[in-house]
Amino acid sequence: MRCKAEGGCPHVATSMIQTLEWTDRGVRFIDQTKLPTEETYVNCTTYQEVADVIRNMVVRGAPAIGVSAAMGIALGVKNSKAESVGQLKTEFDEICDVISKTRPTAVNLFWAIRRMQQKFESLRVRTVAQIKQALVEEAQRIHAEDIAINQEMGRNGAALMPASGGVLTHCNAGALATAGYGTALGVIRAAVEQGKKIHVYADETRPFLQGSRLTAWELVKDGIPTTVISDNMSGAMMRQGKIGAVIVGADRIAANGDVANKIGTYTVAVLAKEHNIPFYVAAPISTVDLETPDGSKIPIEQRNPAEVTHFAGKAVTPVGVQIENPAFDVTPAKLVTAIVTERGIARAPYEESLATLVRGVEQFVNP
């Protein structure tokens, strides 16, 4: 991951993992359902295919979902046969509607759609060709910005990481969950780049195994020492003194600082509190949703029970049993030590600190 050049080369070699990419032939995604055993790519040539790819978790992670949504919209618009701006707008609205219904929790999806809508509105007086070009460029800009945002977040958060020792993360908030570099794993990468000796403990993160399949894959590629544990081992690892900090991503952060993130995050936060271990969240400002007052208002997606009942096609539960499969849970703000964003670090009271950051004023809070 780190550039080999001397003297602090500004390249962070995120090119090693291309989560998704705009190409002349469509939008190309690394297939996250096949990792870590197969590194294969899916090329989408229609916006409906991009919607499927988001829905089926070929791509996942709130920031990556946002970038995917923008690229899906750009692809749909580019493919349009519309001959008038009015006709293009009708198709654009339909495309946005389809993309908006793929997954409910990650607010970055809706943020990206809104940003593409705003771009379209700002361009209404132009030609169909000009609008197409502008929307494709906007999607690519969102992609590039996301990488830069993650790097900034990494710089902001690195000081929070311990100089050495274990850092626990849950799910995958890495390069694969973003356009590159990662949110929580971006902070860890930045800390390692600063010379901190971090050993990552990655919860495997049932049922989709983002931790064992994706986080471990990314970190092994980067040479960052990583231990995979079952989700139910994090308490024991903390009690044994192996964990000095926890850092996770987020799918939506409410105005009061409540954090929706991958199911199991709440359990980790309760365990961190019990062991007096700091619990950090790293997320771009686009994940903060000031229109959602608190976590109880965040829609939580229920996914297919088959994710729990079957594994690689093999049944692991008997017929007749019931299943719960919420994809996310909500960690109340009181359990969150700090929220790392590209604009600075927010601490309680989050109503104030988050609102200040969203309004664009950098908050320099000493870590």
Add this chain to the structure above:
Amino acid sequence: MRCKAEGGCPHVATSMIQTLEWTDRGVRFIDQTKLPTEETYVNCTTYQEVADVIRNMVVRGAPAIGVSAAMGIALGVKNSKAESVGQLKTEFDEICDVISKTRPTAVNLFWAIRRMQQKFESLRVRTVAQIKQALVEEAQRIHAEDIAINQEMGRNGAALMPASGGVLTHCNAGALATAGYGTALGVIRAAVEQGKKIHVYADETRPFLQGSRLTAWELVKDGIPTTVISDNMSGAMMRQGKIGAVIVGADRIAANGDVANKIGTYTVAVLAKEHNIPFYVAAPISTVDLETPDGSKIPIEQRNPAEVTHFAGKAVTPVGVQIENPAFDVTPAKLVTAIVTERGIARAPYEESLATLVRGVEQFVNP
């Protein structure tokens, strides 16, 4: 599970699940690695095969491991070609040694070996044939006693269960973990038999999936409503108010009330405390180890990393990642609301209450 006869038939139809059984052709085990998709049986004709069956978790669960150890010893003795009592004793010691090295944490294994040793000692003046017969009978007695103990434990613990609502359990402390009926699931069964409307939430229990594969299979057979969740969902279920009590089994209980049980139990106990939910442990007196002063002295088995890295032969982690796979963790006594045994219910201070129960004095503590 419940006998269909009118008027409170004393049969608890544990015959529906035969975890293990002494037969003329050897010791027969239901293969717990194959459930719930295949109900197959393994027949062991040598004590070494019984040792393998314990080691490979074809049979698991502290009480079932104890009964298996006794039967393995009886089988080895029965098969002996020894012509003198002295020769038989040498072989017996070798058999006990092999069996004792199968798994380190469940103290019931060592309890059963000691009981068979005591039986042998008490019989020294008899013939080889008489000793063989007595040891086979002793193993069968341990088997029968275990079922009776579980039923008594169920009666003692049922009053602790809520009249209705969700009860969370972790791993499998059921009929499959014992000679029949179960410890934690025995308490749930007894409560249901008393008319309580319990809905069981079963943690799937990675990496071996005893919850989804075994607990769910048992309870569905019995018609007890059961929802399987990933281990990382228990916190969210508690926060949503779905869990009224937690009950688990134990592999070893130290003199001070610290409880070694399946990895993840500690996490559940911390979550229960955070939500003011009672956390109960159900275990026979043979699981209480007064010679171990506290949990820090309990040996914790590390199992094969492949349990975490692979699933049904498929890799779920990248090459180069490290793995932790402790089979058990220790829940400190302060998180344990009560310990249900066949002799009564122990509450803090456990040093006193457990010692009293072990000495054989029934403790009638109001639930």
